[in-house]
Amino acid sequence: xxxxxxxxxxxxxxxxSQAQLQRFLPPGGQYGELHDQRQQPLPLVQIDKKVLRLAPxxxxxxxxxxxxxxxxxxxxAPVWFVPDMNGDIARLYxxxxxxxxxVKPAPKPEPKA
Numbered sequence: 001x002x003x004x005x006x007x008x009x010x011x012x013x014x015x016x017s018q019a020q021l022q023r024f025l026p027p028g029g030q031y032g033e034l035h036d037q038r039q040q041p042l043p044l045v046q047i048d049k050k051v052l053r054l055a056p057x058x059x060x061x062x063x064x065x066x067x068x069x070x071x072x073x074x075x076x077a078p079v080w081f082v083p084d085m086n087g088d089i090a091r092l093y094x095x096x097x098x099x100x101x102x103v104k105p106a107p108k109p110e111p112k113a
Contacts, residue, residue: 022102023065025093029082031103034073034094042070045089047081055088063096078104 032047040046043054054060054070062068077094080103084090095103 023093023096023099025080025099025103026082026091029080029091029093029103031100031105032079032081034075034077034079037073037075045070045073045092047079052081052083053088054092055084055086055090058084058088058090058092060092060094062094 035046035048037045040051043056043058044051045054046052060068060070060073062072074094078100080093080095080099081089082091093099
């Protein structure tokens with residue numbers, strides 16, 4: 001009976017600690033909104049109003065940090081993307097709501113006239 005309690009407590013602790021982990025988003029990335037993705041052929045993605053190219057070997061990560069293929073991209077979603085030295089997208093992360101507040105740039109205040 002004691003062994004069952006210890007096992008249950010260990011499982012509860014493991015589940016609680018897993019819920020607290022935040023996904024690592026690499027520095028040097030940019031926040032953007034994925035738009036009209038169904039109209040873009042491979043390797044193109046439209047982020048905000050710009051059409052960008054997915055780099056050769058570029059990776060796309062979904063909300064659960066699994067790699068997905070270009071055809072599985074949602075039509076619209078908030079994203080964090082890391083450009084390579086050529087300006088192509090090396091890594092693209094589809095964000096969850098908690099990550100959006102963490103990475104979205106603060107709006108710039110209006111200058112007073």
